[in-house]
Structures are given as structure tokens and as C-alpha cells.
Amino acid sequence: MKRIYFDHSATTPVDPEVAKLMMEYMLDKFGNPSSIHAYGREARKAVEEAREKVAALIGANANEIFFTSGGTESDNLAIKGVAYANRKKGNHIITSAIEHHAVLHTCEYLEKQGYVVTYLPVDEYGMVRVEDLKKAITDKTILISIMFANNEVGTIQPIKEIGQIAREKGIYFHTDAVQAAGNYPIDVKEYNIDLLTLSGHKFHGPKGIGALYIRRGVRIEAIQHGGGHERNMRAGTENVPGIVGLGKAAEIAKNEMAQKMAHIQRLRDKLIRETMAKIPHVKLNGHPTQRMPGNANFSFHYVEGESLLLNLDLKGIAASSGSACTSGSLDPSHVLLAMGLSHEVAHGSLRISLGRGNTEEEVDYFLTVMPEIIERLRSMSPLYGKQPAAMSSNPCSHCHHH
Known part of the structure; x- marks a missing residue:
């Protein structure tokens, strides 16, 4: 059976060029970048070249x-680091x-340490409203952290406007750009971004390596202490093969x-259009146009x-129902609930994330097996086909919030 990978938001295959280069820095050029001999200098040079490519x-x-x-550490460093370094100025x-x-x-x-956090709601498309942000700002606000693009529904946030507001008010702006970096054009200067998180394995680099811009x-404190590596921002011997791999992946991206x-966008548009046409009672989640390709x-x-x-896996198709980090949990997605979906509808969600290796044939195959799978699963559902005629126009009127 042919296997099809439609889960690129969870992770991507490492580019062969990236893997080849990493191998060199594991086997031959294995020096510690802090050593002053030739082996160390060779490793240091590679790390600095990778830094330029990521920049x-x-x-x-x-x-x-x-x-x-990776992304998680960068988010932690950005948010805690700014919070700790600016606590005299404010705690919001x-x-x-x-x-x-x-x-x-x-x-x-x-919050457990006395900081006050405002969690902005989103609209039905999963987008933050700029007016809500403006209203939430106080004279104690030290950081705004809004993701560049959502990992589940793909909605791209109004980053430029948010950056503008933050800059005018003198508030630091962090964006978790893990889904976007390497997959969507970003210019930190144009967007007035002060801190940005990215991760290598979302754009054909290795896992376990990321960066924080x-x-x-920016006033920020380190949260990991030791030998003062990364200009005192993150102690620990550098992961040279990972860094070199990240640099190469950034250059290719x-x-x-x-x-x-x-x-990717052409394939995605076809997949959305035909899925909506072939299958009744289906809803597209996320913004119709402002979304990741x-x-x-x-x-x-x-x-x-x-x-x-x-059922998709049995047909050789790998997809996801939300973020890979939480897919082991049976709770419905916090993202879909925040967008106003009921528990029942949120539970029936599917995320397809396409990558550069996907083909039109793969999309066609998905479009042939998907209607059969849905039909079969619905025939087993106690709710399907039981609703009175008046309700069928709104397939979800029977749903209620628990």
C-alpha cells in the first residue's frame, strides 16, 4: 500500500542535503565550538555561518x-526571560x-508567580481582533505574545498591526512563528517583531533544534545558566550538527x-474545494484566505x-486531528473551542497539512477514499440521519455545549 504523508504541521522529513551536512559534523568535523584548536575553530565557523542563514x-x-x-524552549526563554527582566516595569x-x-x-x-495574563479571545476564523488587543493594554503591560500562524487551523494573525501597536506603546512583541518560519515570508523589521520563535523540524531541518530571534x-534574562554559551543567553555546548542542519534548511527554505x-497552495485549494463539494455537513475551520498555504x-x-x-491510516494516509503535541489527549481542541465550535463538532475535526513533496495524485487519492470513510462512520453514528427535516439544514442545531 502506498503511504501518503499529510501531516507536515507536525513534522517534516529532513532534507537529504541537510542530513548529509549534519553527518559531516558528527563524524569528521566533530569539534567543540568553544575549543581553541583547529577542530574547535572549524565547528565555531560552521555555527556562525548557520546563524547568518537563519537570520x-x-x-x-x-x-x-x-x-x-526548539520551539518550546524558545517560547519559554522569550516569555519568562522578558517577564523576569522587566518585572520592575510591570507584570502584565x-x-x-x-x-x-x-x-x-x-x-x-x-501567573502562579504573580504575573497577570490576559488571554485574548478570537473570532470564528481563529483570528485575534486588534481592537481587543488595544483594550487589553495597561500601563503594566510588558509583553504581547501572539502566534504568527495557528498550528491547527492555519489562520495567520494580523501580525503587522500588532507589531505596530506594540512598538507605539513601547511594549515588547513576541511571536511564536514555528508554523510560519521557513514556510511563509517573514521580515522581523517590517513587522516590528522584538522576539520570534522558530523550529527546524517544521521546514525540513532536524528535530531538537530551534532558534529565538x-x-x-531587548531587556531579557537567561533562564539556563552555565558556561555562558550563545552570548550568555543559553548555556550548554552547542548542538553543532543540529545548528548546521538548521542553517542549511533555512537557506533552502x-x-x-x-x-x-x-x-502547496494549489493542491490545498483543490483539496478544500472538492472535499466541500463531495461531502455534506462539513465545515472548513480557520480563515478562508488568511491561512498557511x-x-x-x-x-x-x-x-x-x-x-x-x-480509518485514514488504514488507507495509508497520515493526517492529524489537531496539534501532534496534544493528540494523545481526548479533550477537544482548545483552538476550535475558542473559535466557538461545540464539543461534538470540535471532536470531528481533521487537519491536513501539505508539504513540498505532496502531489496531485495523492490529493486525488484522498478525495476518493474520504467520502467512503465519512459515509461509513456516519452510518454508525446514533445522531446521523435521525434529525427531523427542520433541523437538517443546520446539521449542528442538535449540538449543545456541555
């Missing part, structure tokens, strides 16, 4: 890039209800960005997400 991907300067173990943080748990749980942790002059986006998120009424994924 170029987001329009930053090389000295504003700090390597971390603004974020959104649909952030990744690396942001939400970090903010909840800070910190604009020069920058060069291929435009053609990759066009290819590869993301399609649907709710299928009267279907349970878990059984949907298992």
Missing part, C-alpha cells in the same frame, strides 16, 4: 539569533486563547519559498476525529 530567513541580523533546542502579559501550549503553559506558570536592545508556496482543517459533523484518523 537571513527572517530579515534579522546574525547577532540577534540564539540557538535553542497579553496572549491569545489559541496559542500553542508552549506559550499557554508558560503564561500559566508565570531577540532584537538588539528561503530559496524555494515562492515556488513551494505556490505548489498547506493547511486545511475540517469538521465533519456526526464523525469522531479519532476513528477518522485510524
Whole structure:
């Protein structure tokens, strides 16, 4: 059976060029970048070249890039680091209800330490309203942390406007750009972004490596202490193979960005259009146009997400029902609930995230198996086909919030 990978928001395959380069820095050029002999200097040079490539991907300067173990660590460093360094100035943080748990749980942790956090609601498309943000700002606000694009529904936030407001008010602006960086054009200067999180494995780099962009002059404290690596921002011997791999992946992503986006978006638009046409009682989640090129998120009424994924997997298709980090949990997605979906409908959600390797044939295959799967699962549902005629126009009027 042919296997099809439609879960690029969870992770991506490492580019062969990236893997080849990493191998070199494991086997031959294995020096510690802090050593002063030739082996060390060779490793140091590679780390600094990678720093320049990551900076170029987001329009930053090389000295504003700090390597971390990935998105979660970068989010923690950005939010805690700014909170601790600016506590004399204020203790108020603004974020959104649909952030990744690396942001939400970090903010909840800070609340226990006396910080005050505002969680902005989102509209039906999963977008933060700029007016809500303006109203939430107080003279104690020290940080605004809003994701660039949502990992589940793909909605791209009004980052430019948020950055503008933050800059005018003298408040630091952090964006978790894990889904967007390497997959969507970003310019930190144009968007007035002070801190930005990115992760290698979302754009064909290795897992366990990421970066935090910190604009020069931002007041921030390290949260990991030791030998003063990464200009005292993150102690610990650098993960040289990972860093080199991240640099190469960033370089490739920058060069291929435009053609990759066009290819993926064309496939995604076809997948959305035909799924909506072939299957009744289905809802597209997320913004119709302001969304990541590869993301399609649907709710299928009267279907349970878990059984949907298992059935697709039996047909060789890998997809997801939300974020990979929480897919082990049976709670409906906090993102879909924040967008106003009922528990029942949120449970029937499916995320398809396309990547550069996907083909039109794969989309066609999905479009042939999907209607059969939905039909079969619905025939087993106690709710499907039982509603009176008056209700059938709104497939969800039987749903209620628990």
C-alpha cells in the first residue's frame, strides 16, 4: 500500500542535503565550538555561518539569533526571560486563547508567580481582533505574545498591526512563528517583531533544534545558566550538527519559498474545494484566505476525529486531528473551542497539512477514499440521519455545549 504523508504541521522529513551536512559534523568535523584548536575553530565557523542563514530567513541580523533546542524552549526563554527582566516595569502579559501550549503553559506558570495574563479571545476564523488587543493594554503591560500562524487551523494573525501597536506603546512583541518560519515570508523589521520563535523540524531541518530571534536592545534574562554559551543567553555546548542542519534548511527554505508556496497552495485549494463539494455537513475551520498555504482543517459533523484518523491510516494516509503535541489527549481542541465550535463538532475535526513533496495524485487519492470513510462512520453514528427535516439544514442545531 502506498503511504501518503499529510501531516507536515507536525513534522517534516529532513532534507537529504541537510542530513548529509549534519553527518559531516558528527563524524569528521566533530569539534567543540568553544575549543581553541583547529577542530574547535572549524565547528565555531560552521555555527556562525548557520546563524547568518537563519537570520537571513527572517530579515534579522546574525547577532540577534540564539540557538535553542526548539520551539518550546524558545517560547519559554522569550516569555519568562522578558517577564523576569522587566518585572520592575510591570507584570502584565497579553496572549491569545489559541496559542500553542508552549506559550499557554508558560503564561500559566508565570501567573502562579504573580504575573497577570490576559488571554485574548478570537473570532470564528481563529483570528485575534486588534481592537481587543488595544483594550487589553495597561500601563503594566510588558509583553504581547501572539502566534504568527495557528498550528491547527492555519489562520495567520494580523501580525503587522500588532507589531505596530506594540512598538507605539513601547511594549515588547513576541511571536511564536514555528508554523510560519521557513514556510511563509517573514521580515522581523517590517513587522516590528522584538522576539520570534522558530523550529527546524517544521521546514525540513532536524528535530531538537530551534532558534529565538531577540532584537538588539531587548531587556531579557537567561533562564539556563552555565558556561555562558550563545552570548550568555543559553548555556550548554552547542548542538553543532543540529545548528548546521538548521542553517542549511533555512537557506533552502528561503530559496524555494515562492515556488513551494505556490505548489502547496494549489493542491490545498483543490483539496478544500472538492472535499466541500463531495461531502455534506462539513465545515472548513480557520480563515478562508488568511491561512498557511498547506493547511486545511475540517469538521465533519456526526464523525469522531479519532476513528477518522485510524480509518485514514488504514488507507495509508497520515493526517492529524489537531496539534501532534496534544493528540494523545481526548479533550477537544482548545483552538476550535475558542473559535466557538461545540464539543461534538470540535471532536470531528481533521487537519491536513501539505508539504513540498505532496502531489496531485495523492490529493486525488484522498478525495476518493474520504467520502467512503465519512459515509461509513456516519452510518454508525446514533445522531446521523435521525434529525427531523427542520433541523437538517443546520446539521449542528442538535449540538449543545456541555
